[in-house]
Amino acid sequence: MTPIGQVRQFLAEWRRRARSRADLSKFDHRDLQDLGMSRCDADGEVRKPFWRS
Numbered sequence: 001m002t003p004i005g006q007v008r009q010f011l012a013e014w015r016r017r018a019r020s021r022a023d024l025s026k027f028d029h030r031d032l033q034d035l036g037m038s039r040c041d042a043d044g045e046v047r048k049p050f051w052r053s
Helices: 003-025 029-035 039-047
Strands: none
Touching: 003 029, 029 039
């Protein structure tokens, strides 16, 4: 993969994480329970910066 391709891949992954975490912040208790997560777990994930997995 070219360096430009690698940068694009990183940016796409960072956008995906940011969107996923934004979506997760909107889930209610029941949704989180279905995922096997607590509100505390979700809040911890939502607070992570987009560059951290």
